[in-house]
Amino acid sequence: MEPERTEDIYGLGAEFDSIHKLMAAAMELSKLGYTQWEVYSPFPIHGIAHVRRLGKSKVSLFSLVGGLIGLTIALVMVTAISAPRPSFFKEVLSSHLQGLFYPLVVQGKPYLGFQAFVPVLIEMTILFASFSTVIGVLFFNRMPSPYKSVWNWERLSQKAMDDRFFLVVENADPHFSEDKTKLILKQLGAQAVVSIRR
Amino acid sequence: MNDASYFIHQRTMLPKEKLKGVIRLLGIAGSIVLLISLLGLLVNKSEFFHAWLFSFLFYFGLCTGSLFWVILHYVTNAGWDTLLRRQVENVAALFPLVVLFALPIFFDIFSTHYLYEWTRPEIQKLKEYLEKASYLNVPFFSLRAVLYFCFFSIVSWYFRKQSCIQDGDGNPLHSLKLKRIAYPLAILFGFLFTFFAIDWAMSLEFRWSSTVWAFYLFTGAAGASLSLWILILLGLRKFGYLLQMNAEHYHLLGKLLFAFTALWAYLAFSQYMLIWYGNIPEETDFFIKRNYDGWFYVSLLLVVGRFALPFLFLLPQATKKNERFLAMVASWVLFMQAVELYWIVMPMEFERNLEVGWIEISIVVGMGLVFLSGYLRNASRVCLYPIHDPRLQESIEVYN
Structure with a gap:
């Protein structure tokens, strides 16, 4: 051989x-x-x-970028429904919602009560950071490779x-x-x- | 990895004779400042006792945090910090000194009643007090206080003592013995600190309660004492001691500081968010008091200064490995711990607006000088690191 x-x-x-x-x-x-x-x-x-x-190791870069992406997505998710609605949407959606997309009324808290958003922001940041870390590890290890x-x-x-x-x-x-x-x-x-x- | 193993098993100590003068000078200067601050009793008794409690909690927190790091070393069977452990033992062993700082507070509890509302006779007739009277009464409070002080003093003394005996006889069994007792002591430590935090800080507003309070205070204290530890180590390094320490040790310490910054934020925010969400009058009282005028800016400063800045600063690896950056962050965290305790205690006195008077500053500085003198006294009497600890070599060669 x-x-x-x-x-x-x-x-x-x-x-x-x-x-x-x-x-x-x-x-x-x-x-x-x-x-x-x-x-x-x-x-x-x-x-x-x-x-x-x-x-x-450059994996930490993956974690950071993934975390920031997660944070951004979470920020959009929690704030979008309470964002002011553009006028051309008025016909599409019900018009009695204070000009917001979908105002959530919870215990009379403010629509953009950031305190309630923070757990979502943290969890999404961690979730995306950990996923992209795993992807980064696989990427730098050139895995999966079927033949070595x-x-x-x-x-x-x-x-x-x-x-x-x-x-x-x-x-x-x-x-x-x-x-x-x-x-x-x-x-x-x-x-x-x-x-x-x- | 480096030539540091050459130094091992040498009894490196601070120059005791040279330091004697410094220790005495610091002690006398601190005592004089404290005596001057006693004049505050003539100006405003209430402010004096609140300032004293704030300062006492700060130094007590540094000692408890240090004791926590010592116990944690044995509980987790850690190797990396063996080289550094002696310095945190020296700080923890200052408990008897800090207990002396508590004496004026006892005086207030027994006679003048400025500090804790529930000690006042007119409050003790109220229904909301009577519901808690079986726990919050002066005799039981004092009994518990004696228990905490005895426990913390004896445990910190014992850990340091055994470690120092090992320096002399080189018997590795001392390490094993301390490891064995560390597990039950860690649990007891947790219980006693929980009740300490409830008794001494939470009962300032006896109608108010928060279940995460003790853990929250503890993470702050642990982070601050870690910062103090880092500053001591870097200081010793600057004067040419502990040369075995390298960037790996800084990195590990920096990572711990980072973790405790995040943990502090997690707990502080959990407490705040649950109270904000629940919106029950007896709970919101604490935050409403700290949400107006000057105190509001202090609250914001805590979010930014105690969490965001150190968090972002310690995120890259390079800053954690750099002596100067690490020292900067550590001093900042230590300062923010003082701000946090000020924010916890002082709104009870300055209810309208944020104020910082000469009494507060002189008490903190005076206690700090006495504390520093006590630390130097402890540090100059023993080896700078446990020379016969079985894990010393591992600690010097640590790589992460």
Whole structure:
């Protein structure tokens, strides 16, 4: 199953049996200037994003924009019915509603009593912010993706969600060289280093 | 992550000898200011006692909030703030001092009756008082007060004491023991603070009631004491201590401050909106009093200053990681906490319009100087961080 030509290789996969070895290897790789590598582990590893030099995540932008959109929609929703009605609507709707679209009379409160609107505004902001955060996460993770080359390595697809830690250096990396990178990964304490088919 | 682990297990302390003069000076200056403010008794006794209660609640809130952070550290089994915890322990341990501040209020409750309407003999004949008399009477009030003060003082003293003993003998079992007692104490803390808030602040208007009152006061106090904590830490950092602290710690503290800003707004608004919606005369009284003339602008200032400004300011990550910005927000929140308590207590005295007299300012400043002196005294006697806490290394390397 080993691929023949370099173009056929997706990358080099290395297996580690402890998180400390993985972290050490990742730090070393990063120091050597590798940028296109990925880590696969059963649980999130604190600090790996820092080692991978990923920088600040842009998901928060999605949350902010989503929240603002939700706030705007909510504002329109709660105020529109109490907005003054344009004169050309007079024929369409009943004309005894104080010139408003649909005035709600609740306990004699003012039509635009903002106190009653605030819960709606908060909830809509949170709802839209959380939806767009999830969408942002999926977007930046390029999910859902039906095919990933790393799954060609059977060991990884069996163990990465179980009890092993994997590091895959991609072919796309400018420093990538099948023999040299393999040697480096072996020196960094990998139990097995495998070329992964594209 | 950095070279900070080099400092670990070194007994870093503030220069005790150098600080001795400062502590004494601050203590004496504060006492003199407080003595001067006693002249206010000759001018306007009622205003004096209200101002004293406002100031007492402010410093009491800072202590209870600090105790909350200490207990929360153990309850949540937190690792990140181990390095920072000693400073909040030092503030919480000031309870005995703050209890001394309460003495003039007891004097008023027992003899002059300016502060709490329900202590006056003519009010005690009214039907609406008699319905609440089994709870709101002076002997029971005093008994409860003694209970609160004893509980808060002893618990804060014990937590700090055990943590300091651990500095000496390095036994990790102290941490486990404190963790075990923290759970029941957290529940007791909640109960006692609830009744404290009802007794000392809500009963200013004994006809009025709000079920979220204690939680509302508590979030304000917790946010303010968090701000004080941040200011202390940044101050120590400025003088070259706690060098292990980095942007990660600031970020975490900033996030907590952000959360408590939002929580405060949530509770304050819930209380306001339900009363506005219900529109029952005995409930609306509180807000009507604070809805006219000068007090209206203070109410607006609370919405903008206590919630909107810190909220928007702390929203980006960069401001939370920046020492200077964080210090600015923290000082502002601390100031707004004082404004909020002023807004809660003082309309009982200045019923017509907002006023700020020299009595209020001198009492707050005087108590603040004594408080600061007490803090420095506490801080200079112990290590700056718990050097043998098993989670210290984790706290230094924290990454979020």
